[in-house]
Amino acid sequence: MQITAVILAGGRGMRMGGADKGLVSYQGRPMVAHVLARIQPQVDHVIINANRNLDQYQDFGLPVVADANDQFDGPLAGMQAGLHHATTDWVLSVPCDSPLLPLDLVSRLRRAIEQASAIHHTPTMLAIARSASGTHPVFCLMPRQLRADLDAFLQQGQRKVSAWQAEHPHVFVSFEDEQAFTNINQPPASLP
Template sequence: MQVTALILAGGRGTRMGGADKGLVTYQGVRMIERVLARIIPQVDQVIINANRNLDTYQTLGYPVFTDASPHFDGPLAGMQAGLHHTETDWIVSVPCDSPLLPLDLVQLLGAAIVKEKSLMAIARSTSGNHPVFCLMHRSLLASLTSFLDCGQRKVSTWQMQHQPAYVFFEADQAFTNINSIDVSQPNTSHSTSHAS
């Protein structure tokens, strides 16, 4: 299974006062760089979805793609861009503001897809499902485009149409979204997980 990582950095950052969350520093390092450090060893390629500060994101050395729409339509619009531009059959989406993401995310989501013969696998933990941590097949692009064209925006509503596999991760903290510039979280290096 060849996998492209899609880092979702296309939001407005409203919960962080409009800041571009991927470029905000967390423990002295920009959050997107922390996400890259954790996801790169797990995948074959990386692409970034961003709608602001494109020149800055391009300096990271990976292809940067904007949403098809200029209206900041949320994570699904970023996933659509990723599915459209990926060169591999599989793509894993992760948000740019989750610098503690599991180091075994792709491995365990991929194992669940093989086991359950699904086109999509989603992370979950004790705090609930994490729909933007999603491994999906590129053939889902047509379905996602149709969903967006109907004015729909909720990630989980679209995902439920495709009977996704779910993988439980013990380390709930790994999915922490950093929504404050001065938030400090301890480092988490690994997570123990199982499909459910």
């Protein structure tokens, strides 16, 4: 299973005072650098989805792709960009503001898909992370063949990640480390 990760850094950062969250410093490095360091060893390719500060994201030496429009349509638009620009059959989405994401995220999501697909014989299975605090829909492994389906969903004005995922066979994968899914949405001055 060849996998491309798309790091979702295309938001407006409204809860962070409009800051570009992926570029906000966390423990001395941009948050996207932490995410990249944790996810890159787990996948075959990485794409960054960004709609602002493209030159700064390009400094990471990876393909940077913007949403299909300039409406800041949320994580699904970033997932759509990843599905369209990936060359692998599988795409993993992760947010840029979760610098502690699991080091075994991909292996566990992949294994869950392989096991569920062997039982249900469906090529369009999704794997979604969850923990004690609930589901984490943007931590999702999905088949690239769903890109036209996601296009149609977005064209209908839909924006909710979990609503799109619910339309497809999926499996939830439980993780015990709650801190791994910490989503940093504080203004930069209040970060540790």
